[in-house]
Amino acid sequence: MMAIVNRTPDSFYDKGATWAEDAAFDRVAQVVDEGAEMVDIGGIKAAPGAEIDEVEEKRRVVDFVARVRAAYPSLVISVDTWRASVGDAVCEAGADVLNDAWGGADPRLVDVAAKHDVALICTHTGGAVPRTRPYRVEYDDVVRAAVDDTVAYAERALAAGVARESLVIDPAHDFGKNTFHSLEITRRLDEMVATGWPVLVSLSNKDFVGESLxxxxxERLVGTLAATAVCALAGARIFRVHEVVETRQVVDMVNTIAGRRLPARAIRGLQ
Structure with missing residues (x-):
């Protein structure tokens, strides 16, 4: 479970509930108690809005990463950024993962990941400019595009010196996609899993869920969990979420049904 922690005043979901540093730190404590193995800290909302330059993004996340690192030495800390300069600064502060939600918009980010020996999440956005909404986007085959682009990104990072075991691919539901594209990605996620690269999905409260229902x-939790179950059955490995406990139960149940996990107990018919 990768729990979302927003250092922004205008997040689409929490509306700035963790904008204040202490509130964000309390959120980290909460999700760790709930069993999240990773936190994903972001300083800029994905949607269009006020311009946030590199200096301001660093102000929002670098010292906070250092504070979380000091308090939770074994927690995996990810930072959601597409900027190489921000990535460099958060890695110096103790980040373990760079979550590039904008698909290599800054090509130098792979070099930063290699320099610091950290993990990199390689997403598919169809070449979208950071912080823009999709408008009449078309693909001949969105899944083929997602596979080709994320694998190419991972291979470029590998060539730059990032360790193979530190690379993850993400189809990036909603990013550079309309609802039909995101639904197609969900139905055919097994094709991304078949590449052999670990797959992350970020489904939590996304617009494709809201528009579907x-x-x-x-009010999108149930729909999010349904999409989560489909992706878990297909073999997704990492789930970027707002609701840790509910998602964990869904993923554990799916993996138990699939035979990848034993039941927590199995005494029925034995007593």
Whole structure:
């Protein structure tokens, strides 16, 4: 479980609930208690909004990463950034993972990951400019595009010196995609899993869930968990989430049904 921690005043989901540093730190404590193995710290919301330059992004995340690192030495800390300069600074502060949600918009990020020997999440956005919404995006085959682009990104990072075991691919639901694209990615996620690269999915409260069910952001949990179950059955390995406990139960149940995990106990019919 990769739990989302937003250092932003305008997140689409929490509306700035963890904008204050102490509130964000309390969120880290909460998700660690709930069993998250990773936290993903972000300083800029993905949607269009106020311009946030590199200096401000660093102000929001670098010292906070250092504080979390000091408090939780064994926690895996990811930072959601596409900027190489920010990535360099957070790695110096103790980050373990760079989550490039914008698909290599800054090509220098692979060099930063290699320099610091950290993990890199390679996403597919169809070449979208950071912090833009998709508009009439077309693909001949969105899954083929996602596979080709993320694998090419991972291979470029590997060539730059990032360790193979430190590379993850992510189809990036909603990013550079309409709802039909994200649904297609979900149905055919096994094709990404078949590449052999570990797959991360970020499904939590996304627009493709809301549009499928005609529900606002605060009412998308059940739909999110349904999409999570489909992706878990297909073999997704990492789940970037707002709701840790509920997602864990869904993923554990799916993996138990699939035979990848034993039941926590199995006494029925034995007593």
């Amino acid at each position: 005609d529900l606002p952001v605060g």
